[in-house]
Amino acid sequence: MTRFSGAATVLLAAALFALAGCTAGIDSPDPAPTAAPTGPRCIEPPASPAASAGSPSSGPALPAMALQCFVGGRWTSVADLGGAPTIVNLWASWCGPCKTELPVIQRVATAGAGKVRVVGIVTKDRHEWAQSVIEQLKLTFPMLEDPGQQFAIAASPLVDKALVNLPVTLFITADGRIAHAYQGPALDEAELRALTQQHLGVAVPS
Numbered sequence: 001m002t003r004f005s006g007a008a009t010v011l012l013a014a015a016l017f018a019l020a021g022c023t024a025g026i027d028s029p030d031p032a033p034t035a036a037p038t039g040p041r042c043i044e045p046p047a048s049p050a051a052s053a054g055s056p057s058s059g060p061a062l063p064a065m066a067l068q069c070f071v072g073g074r075w076t077s078v079a080d081l082g083g084a085p086t087i088v089n090l091w092a093s094w095c096g097p098c099k100t101e102l103p104v105i106q107r108v109a110t111a112g113a114g115k116v117r118v119v120g121i122v123t124k125d126r127h128e129w130a131q132s133v134i135e136q137l138k139l140t141f142p143m144l145e146d147p148g149q150q151f152a153i154a155a156s157p158l159v160d161k162a163l164v165n166l167p168v169t170l171f172i173t174a175d176g177r178i179a180h181a182y183q184g185p186a187l188d189e190a191e192l193r194a195l196t197q198q199h200l201g202v203a204v205p206s
Contacts, residue, residue, distance in 0.1 A: 022095035022166045042069030042142045043080045043119060059177040063154035070122055070130070070143035078151065082176025085200040086117040087192075090152060090168040093129035098167040101186035102137050105169075108192050109141040112204040116196060118142075123166060124149040155181070171199040 062082065066075045081088060089105050091098035102120075109118035118141040122130040125147065134143070146152070152163040155170070159181040169187065171180040180199040187195070193204045 022092065022097060042072060042074060042144065043076055043117075044142075059173065059179045060158035062172065062176050062178065063151065063158065065150065065154055067121065067144040067146055067151060070120075070127075070134075070145045076144070079176060081119060081172050083174060084117045085115070085174050085196075085202050086119060086172040087196060087200075088119050088121060088170040088172055090121045090123045090146075090163065090166055090170075092123050092125040092166055093133045094125065095166045097186040099133060099137070101167050101169075102133070102139060104187055104189045104192055106137065106139050106141065107189055108196070108204055111206070112196070112202065116200060116202045116204060119144065121146050121151055123152060169195075171195060173200065 062078050065078050067078060068075050087105070087108065089101070091102060093099075105118060105120070108116075112118070120139070120141060120143040122143055122145045127145065127147075130143075130145075133139075144151075149164065152168065155178065156163045159178055161181055161183055163181065163183060165183065167183075167186060169182045169192070170178055171182075173179050180195065182195060196202050196204055
């Protein structure tokens with residue numbers, strides 16, 4: 001029996017991943033090479049540096065890499081996600097729970113404007129499919145694009161979670177550290193507000 005234990009473990013892990021969330025329904029494109037920034041900015045720096053609430057964050061720093069803006073073609077450093085308390089939502093058009101959660105993300109982005117920044121990362125998806133969801137759900141928060149799922153892969157060992165199943169929501173402190181990584185069923189608005197208060201020290205107005 002022992003010679004089959006490795007295969008059984010792999011099958012069990014695959015089954016657990018399938019239950020945990022969405023996995024990609026398309027072949028992963030080769031990641032595009034990092035390019036010089038061009039086009040309009042998609043993540044605006046805060047008007048003035050923001051301080052993290054409470055004591056300095058002890059979470060891991062964001063991975064050192066660049067992603068492309070969903071609109072405009074500019075490449076931007078992931079480090080730009082720092083500088084203000086930020087909610088980062090990884091989603092894709094082929095992920096049902098993502099599409100359930102995105103309107104909640106939008107409502108919190110609208111209500112929390114000026115207090116917390118919200119950024120989406122379209123992950124392992126086709127641009128035109130994601131664009132259709134953005135238009136259908138009337139999403140207005142800024143988006144980055146990660147067709148090769150490189151951000152999720154790079155962030156996974158930092159938070160000791162395999163962030164390849166969507167949706168994933170990260171809570172980034174003003175000093176650019178990952179305070180919390182949520183991966184599970186689609187968040188409702190009360191849950192997202194509670195996590196934002198708990199991990200970023202920001203109360204999103206009602």
